[in-house]
Amino acid sequence: MRPAAPSPPPRGRAVVLLCAGGLAIVLASLPGLQAAGAERSGELQRSDEIAIHSAIENQLSAFRRDDEATAFAFAAPSVQARFGSAEKFVRMVRETYPAVYRARDVKFQRLDVLSGEPTQRALLIGSDGVPTVAFYVMERQGDGAWRIKGCVLAPIEREPT
Numbered sequence: 001m002r003p004a005a006p007s008p009p010p011r012g013r014a015v016v017l018l019c020a021g022g023l024a025i026v027l028a029s030l031p032g033l034q035a036a037g038a039e040r041s042g043e044l045q046r047s048d049e050i051a052i053h054s055a056i057e058n059q060l061s062a063f064r065r066d067d068e069a070t071a072f073a074f075a076a077p078s079v080q081a082r083f084g085s086a087e088k089f090v091r092m093v094r095e096t097y098p099a100v101y102r103a104r105d106v107k108f109q110r111l112d113v114l115s116g117e118p119t120q121r122a123l124l125i126g127s128d129g130v131p132t133v134a135f136y137v138m139e140r141q142g143d144g145a146w147r148i149k150g151c152v153l154a155p156i157e158r159e160p161t
Contacts, residue, residue, distance in 0.1 A: 044118060048146070049111050052120050052138050055146045060103050063093065076139040076147040099153060100134065102127035117149070124153075131156050 055074050062070035071093070072086035083089040094101045109121040120136040135152040 044111060044113075048118075048140075049120075051144075052111065052118070052136075052146045053108050055138070055148060056108075056120060056122065056136055057106065059148060060100070060106060063090070063101050063103070074148055076149040077141075078139075079147075079149065097151065097153060099124050099126035099130070099132040100151060104129070 059071050059074035062068075062074070068086035068090045072080060072083075072089050075083075075089060079089070083092065090101075103124045104127055105125040107123040109123060111118065111120050113119065114135070114137075118138045118140070120138060122134045122136060124132045124134050126132060133154045133156060135154070136148055137150040137152070138146050139149040140146055
């Protein structure tokens, strides 16, 4: 029995995944694409999950400390090549992903394979206290280390009161 796929981001919101070479994929407008092929990978072990959590937590910690070099080191080589420097990368995160840049807390949820990519779902609490769902697309390096290849954010919509 396959586990249920993670719920897609709310419809009508464009969520962009920045990948290697500047390719941007809009996922929110294609909710069927997200769930298609979403399944627990038999290739990912508990040790992979622990290493993925560590990479994400360490990058978030580096952002909070304004340690640009360390935050950049957790980005996949393709992301590093696209931005060219830690300063440019961190500026982009600060301006485009404030929930990531100053996350107060992270709660890891499911680790799935979405469209062939290991993807860690996490609940981030931003500096403003607003929760956001993050989908971290991960990439295993030749030495076995995990690096962050991209991040998709989806707001959590609350019921009107």
